[in-house]
Amino acid sequence: MKIGELAQQSGLTPSRIRFYEQIGLLKAVGRRPNGYRTYPPQAVMILGLIITAQRAGFTLDEIRTLLPSDLTHWDHAALMDALTRKIADIEALQVRLTQSRAHLLRLIEDIQARPDDMDCAANAHRVLTNMLAENPEALDVTSGDIRLLDTKDRRQSLSPSRRKKTAPR
Amino acid sequence: MKIGELAQQSGLTPSRIRFYEQIGLLKAVGRRPNGYRTYPPQAVMILGLIITAQRAGFTLDEIRTLLPSDLTHWDHAALMDALTRKIADIEALQVRLTQSRAHLLRLIEDIQARPDDMDCAANAHRVLTNMLAENPEALDVTSGDIRLLDTKDRRQSLSPSRRKKTAPR
DNA sequence: CCTAACCTTGAAGCTAACTTCAAGGTCAAG
DNA sequence: CTTGACCTTGAAGTTAGCTTCAAGGTTAGG
Incomplete structure (x- = not known):
């Protein structure tokens, strides 16, 4: 062929x-x-x-x-290990996603919960402050990794918490 | 500053x-x-x-x-819309992850379910065949997209289903 | 025998979100 | 007045997973 x-x-x-x-x-x-x-x-x-x-x-x-060169001779142990770890990665990501989703929902609610006596500007500030307070800033979650995000044709990435000492060397 | x-x-x-x-x-x-x-x-x-x-x-x-130039003047409608769509994206991804996880679990089980009278090679073939049968091949999921995958420092992507006609022009 | 559809290669381009590099200016302390 | 920490710029490098391009060889059909 x-x-x-x-x-x-x-x-x-x-x-x-x-x-x-x-x-x-x-x-x-x-x-x-x-x-x-x-x-x-x-x-x-x-x-x-x-x-x-x-x-x-x-x-x-x-x-x-x-992948073994011969499809009938797999490294059983390595394969199982990889599968298991990948599942753990997925679960970690699911946790993250659940948090993100909750975070966004809370944000929406917070935006809509503007007190009648507050103008938009003040409300914006209130919401922003709440949001940033929720985010411990520079938290460096450090968990497993996984790549799993296309559905159709996308390329993506994400990488916060990569920090280099701006400090003295 | x-x-x-x-x-x-x-x-x-x-x-x-x-x-x-x-x-x-x-x-x-x-x-x-x-x-x-x-x-x-x-x-x-x-x-x-x-x-x-x-x-x-x-x-x-x-x-x-x-992001508005003035932090107190947001485009409320656009913001809400974006937040809502992002939540939907997350949910779509969660569905995908759940499927992937289930798929991997089934795979592990299938590998371990080797009949006593079957050798490793034959079992490998059996598992492979099952797996590919499960995967309708070239299914082109086509859903929303999202990027959400770091935790620590990674870059990633994924992009199947991008296909070009190999056919006559 | 020509042409279109196929095949070959190596190199360069694409995307996102940055970092790193090179080459050089600024500034406070000692 | 020198040193070192900080700042500037533009350009190029990084990663993953491909695609696209240029320049050319091959082959089956009409």
Whole structure:
């Protein structure tokens, strides 16, 4: 099977498949005499596995270290460990999300709870003060990490609490 | 207040503060005769607001469009709308996470449920097949987006379902 | 034999949110 | 008057996961 066909069957683009090969996720691809890549039917499964793992929140790096060259010989221990840790990561993220959601809901309520005798400016200040008071500022949560945030096509990131001493060296 | 002091009080680095100014998040910073930036005490609050919003899942872009130049004059409607939509985004992500978590748990169980008479290789194949069957492949979830994933210092992303016709043009 | 659809490569571009670097000005203390 | 901490700028680097581009080889059909 040539790369175009594999692309169709797996739902990926040829460029993406080549990229995966480039970073060592797909190794030992066969070549025809003319230089064209050629894949065994099994490749569809490997790609399916990769995108499933991605959706579950694994980075390509993690996937690479877990993927055995031979699909029938997994490192059972490492795999279980990774799965378990990923679940923990997800749970940590869920906690964070629940907090964020609650925080936003409280904020909305607070905004709407403007005392009748208070003008918008004063209310804005009140809300802001409340909000910042709620946020211990520079709290450095330091928990696990996870990447899991697309749904459709997004790229994102987030990274507060990375601080460098502005202090004396 | 000079930038170093503001950095200390807000917990951000000077470079990050300059960066925020550069992208138009912090406007009209004062300058001393020597060229040094100078900030009003209020700036600490503005930065606190920005990092709080970031933690809640807003991008700097979103924050910029919502942040009024005058902290007492918010676009109430736009703000409420953004908050509400962000909550919806969070909820969508929570759903996704719950599914991912369940998926991983099922996977773990499935791996451990190896029939006594089956060897590892065959079991691997069985699990793989089950997993891929569960995944309708190329499902293109297409929901809202959100960025909310740091806790400590990470960058991440995820983006399946971006597909280009490999087909005839 | 031509053409369109395929394949090849390496390098560069994209996004978000910053940091780091290079090269240089300013200022208070000793 | 020198040192070191601080400030300035613009440009380039970082990360992840790809895509896009340029420049060219291959192949099947008509």
